Amino acid sequence: MTGTANEQARKTAEGLVYATGFGNEHSSEAVPGALPLGRNAPQRAPLGLYAEQLSGSAFTEPRAANHRSWLYRIRPSAAHPPFVRVEPRAVRSAPFTECVPDPNRLRWNPLPAPEGPTDFLDGLWTLGGNGDATQRSGMAVHLYHANAPMERRVFSDADGELLIVPERGGLLLRTELGLLRAVPGEVALIPRGVRFRVELLDATARGYVCENYGQPFRLPDLGPIGANGLANARDFRAPVAAYEDVEGPVEVVNKFCGSLWTATYDHSPLDVVAWHGNHAPYVYDLRRFNVIGSISYDHPDPSIFTVLTSPSDTPGLAGVDFVVFAPRWLVGEDTFRPPYFHRNVMTEYMGLIEGAYDAKAEGFVPGGGSLHNMMSAHGPDRETFDRASAAELVPQKIDDGLAFMFETRWPLTLTAQARDAGHLQRGYDDVWQGLQRHFRP
């Protein structure tokens, strides 16, 4: 059954077309004539559709920060029964109060496989986070491990946008604004409040999610880098309109102020026939990232690898940055080339999509993750330090891995399940044991 569903999802995902460009005002209609011309809310919308605005920013925010889309749908979103609160499985939300913030360096193995059929939503497992969902500030780190498609089930998150980072298995994201395919090496973003369903392209799907309660992710400024580079705007892909005209019960799960609420609609809310605007999901292939780095000496700070940033109220101080360590050349002369030893006021959660990471010889595995909280000392492990200190400094291509970081201005507090997890590695500190003293005054 699921095999057939996955096969169908794969076929659908193969044929997808997209609109390109980051933050663009896209417009799209699945049926010719469905999109009104010249106005948003005609007295009667075309084809008997309902017009509805979905706002991701306050009406009055500056134009550059203003996010909204107009949706033309079979039924207005308002036509739904009351929501009732449900117990979340392993989803938790900010404020995180189950644990005391922990300064220790922590590392986890991948999330274990679920027992029994588990869809994306049921497979979501929160590691921790910061801020407060009701204040629209902070972020949460979730992982997921799913083996079943969401069936007659739709999710939306009023608390924040969701940056999905697949590590194993492809996803077909059926959103209100259309369909996206996201496979390992790509990331997908679902804006706040946009409803979506996750289908699987493979038997299982595993990955990471950054739930960003704060300002929507945007491209970082480039400063002296110039007008091009890092993640180029044209490489972001938004869906084109695609609707389902489905009657009958569909469960809609709404994450609101940290709780999950559910209502059974008598139709699918993925019934948007046309839309225009800039509050839209997107996918981005991390291998398109244009890596800028040192071509003389020294290891630059990883801010140079920022794909997306969610600014906070202090310029330069991100609520959360999404950073990728993509394939690149290392050519620094008289330089210790891997990440340096450091203590950072920012908090770093790292994950690995594929292969290995140049600061860790072993133990940091695809699907796993590490947390280096505010000011926690970390850097290359002993083996990496010894190797890189003695390496011959010929040009070296780093192309055996794809790692990423969610870097946040606030310390990250764990959930109880992350603190007590069987897949938490014991003895992570040992990777920095045995670093010899070499001091020769």
Ligand SMILES: O=C(O)Cc1cc(O)ccc1O
């Ligand atoms: O800790 C890490 O591996 C992330 C990181 C990478 C780097 O190149 C420099 C600093 C830094 O925090």
Ligand SMILES: [Fe+2]
């Ligand atoms: Fe670091």
